[in-house]
Amino acid sequence: MFSKACEYGIKASIFIAINSAEGKRVSPKAIAKEIASPEAFTAKILQALVKNGVINSVKGAHGGFEINKNEIATVKLSQIVNAIDGDKIYSNCGLGLHTCDEIHPCPVHHKFKIVKDELRDMLENTTLEELAQNIKSGASFLKM
Amino acid sequence: MFSKACEYGIKASIFIAINSAEGKRVSPKAIAKEIASPEAFTAKILQALVKNGVINSVKGAHGGFEINKNEIATVKLSQIVNAIDGDKIYSNCGLGLHTCDEIHPCPVHHKFKIVKDELRDMLENTTLEELAQNIKSGASFLKM
DNA sequence: TTTATTTCGGATAAATTTATCCTATATATA
DNA sequence: TATATATAGGATAAATTTATCCGAAATAAA
Ligand code: FES
Ligand code: FES
Numbered sequence: 001m002f003s004k005a006c007e008y009g010i011k012a013s014i015f016i017a018i019n020s021a022e023g024k025r026v027s028p029k030a031i032a033k034e035i036a037s038p039e040a041f042t043a044k045i046l047q048a049l050v051k052n053g054v055i056n057s058v059k060g061a062h063g064g065f066e067i068n069k070n071e072i073a074t075v076k077l078s079q080i081v082n083a084i085d086g087d088k089i090y091s092n093c094g095l096g097l098h099t100c101d102e103i104h105p106c107p108v109h110h111k112f113k114i115v116k117d118e119l120r121d122m123l124e125n126t127t128l129e130e131l132a133q134n135i136k137s138g139a140s141f142l143k144m
Numbered sequence: 145m146f147s148k149a150c151e152y153g154i155k156a157s158i159f160i161a162i163n164s165a166e167g168k169r170v171s172p173k174a175i176a177k178e179i180a181s182p183e184a185f186t187a188k189i190l191q192a193l194v195k196n197g198v199i200n201s202v203k204g205a206h207g208g209f210e211i212n213k214n215e216i217a218t219v220k221l222s223q224i225v226n227a228i229d230g231d232k233i234y235s236n237c238g239l240g241l242h243t244c245d246e247i248h249p250c251p252v253h254h255k256f257k258i259v260k261d262e263l264r265d266m267l268e269n270t271t272l273e274e275l276a277q278n279i280k281s282g283a284s285f286l287k288m
Numbered sequence: 289t290t291t292a293t294t295t296c297g298g299a300t301a302a303a304t305t306t307a308t309c310c311t312a313t314a315t316a317t318a
Numbered sequence: 319t320a321t322a323t324a325t326a327g328g329a330t331a332a333a334t335t336t337a338t339c340c341g342a343a344a345t346a347a348a
Contacts, residue, residue, distance in 0.1 A: 001145065001233065004306060007240040014251055027324070041307045047326065060315025061323040077252070089145065096151040098288055107158055107275040107284045108221070115263045122255050131251040140251045144242055148336060171294075185337045191296065204345025205293040 006084045009045045011035040011142050013080050016055055016065050017072045017132040025064030036143035045084060052083035072132065078123035090116040150228045153189045155179035155286050157224050160199055160209050161216045161276040169208030180287035189228060196227035216276065222267035234260040 002010075012031045019026045028046060032039035046065055049055045054075060055067050067075065081089065093100035094112040102109075134140040146154075156175045163170045172190060176183040190209055193199045198219060199211050211219065225233065237244035238256040246253075278284040 001236075001238055004240065007238075010252070011239055011250075038307055040309070043325075044307090044327090050325090057325060058315080059313075059323090059325045060317095061321095062316060063314085063324045065325085092145075094145055094151075095155055096148065097285070104288065105284045106155075107278050107286070108154070108270070109284060111266050111270055115259065115266055118262050119259045122259055126252070126255055134251050140249050140253060141241070142251070144248065182337055184339070187295080188297090188337090194295090201295060202345080203293090203295045203343075204347095205291095206346060207294050207344085209295090 002081065002089070003085050005041075005045050005048075006081055008035065008037045008042050009049060009080050009084045010077065011037070012042060012046060012065075013049065013055060013067070013075070013128055014131045014135060015142060017067050017075075017128040018135060020067045020069060021072060021132065023069075025058060025062070025066045027064050031065070034142060049080065049083055052079070054079055054083050067128070073127055073129040075128040076124055077126040077128075077131075078120070081123055090120045146225065146233070147229050149185075149189050149192075150225055152179065152181045152186050153193060153224050153228045154221065155181070156186060156190060156209075157193065157199060157211070157219070157272055158275045158279060159286060161211050161219075161272040162279060164211045164213060165216060165276065167213075169202060169206070169210045171208050175209070178286060193224065193227055196223070198223055198227050211272070217271055217273040219272040220268055221270040221272075221275075222264070225267055234264045 012035055015031055015034050016026055028039055028043040031037075031046070032042045035042070046055065046057070050057045050065075055065050057063070057065050081087075091100065093106050094108055094116075095106040097104070097106045100106070100109065131140075135142060156179055159175055159178050160170055172183055172187040175181075175190070176186045179186075190199065190201070194201045194209075199209050201207070201209050225231075235244065237250050238252055238260075239250040241248070241250045244250070244253065275284075279286060
């Protein structure tokens with residue numbers, strides 16, 4: 001469904017959100033350990049998230065990755081996915097036609113639309129805060 | 145969402161269904177032309193579909209690929225997807241955890257479940273006959 | 289039985305995604 | 319300013335997916 005890069009990006013963002021809420025910055029090393037991902041690859045993904053304004057980075061001693069405390073509640077899953085995989089997951093044709101639209105639909109277009117809309121809604125209506133809260137409460141997990 | 149192999153497999157199956165309804169067998173060459181896919185790669189996917197019993201093949205002169213006329217209405221999209229990509233699309237964890245279940249869920253598990261169930265329902269309730277009909281009537285297209 | 293036809297299947301190759309490594313660049317602090 | 323610390327980013331490598339090629343095996347028809 002999502003690329004590995006995107007999976008890591010989402011999990012990393014959640015972990016950063018949890019720490020930023022406590023005023024702590026985190027390193028790629030700490031992130032990779034927490035989400036069980038390859039460190040260097042994760043670092044690359046973090047760069048993409050920084051470039052897209054989803055998270056902030058601070059270089060140098062006592063640096064690390066963080067998210068503005070007051071943005072944790074506003075960052076949506078869709079922003080993370082978009083920063084890494086783009087919007088192809090809900091804009092591309094499910095059967096690979098060059099364009100996906102009503103005037104030249106593939107055989108599954110209308111049925112797929114329902115699934116894609118459901119997915120888009122879900123991604124656009126889920127915030128980092130919500131996901132971070134689930135981890136904090138022990139209701140969900142970032143690895144294994 | 146789906147692999148290229150799966151996209152080709154679905155489109156190929158629809159084209160075969162259309163022709164089988166008229167008692168005609170089709171070659172990988174004709175299929176690849178109709179669905180705008182690489183011929184040799186498409187042939188490999190057809191082999192997988194044959195192995196999984198989704199379509200039949202007949203070797204030799206006047207051979208080709210076909211689907212039993214009375215099976216066209218019973219073959220579901222889910223069978224094609226399963227034959228090629230397996231069931232990972234709705235059984236794997238959306239964030240890549242080793243297992244996806246209620247007792248050790250990832251942060252998006254419950255929200256993802258809705259999307260995955262919607263997708264599964266769609267694939268399990270869509271038959272080749274229905275998709276072939278849409279192509280025949282000109283309501284949908286297999287390429288471009 | 290011979291020939292033409294057509295799928296099967298193994299071996300490769302190309303492209304993309306995933307992953308690693310190393311150096312440059314920036315920053316806090318002593 | 320010097321030093322230690324940390325992210326940025328380029329160059330590569332490994333793994334997976336996508337794609338190609340070609341000979342083997344099967345089959346229909348002459
Ligand atoms: S045209 Fe295929 S999903 Fe819209
Ligand atoms: S555990 Fe992640 S989707 Fe179920």
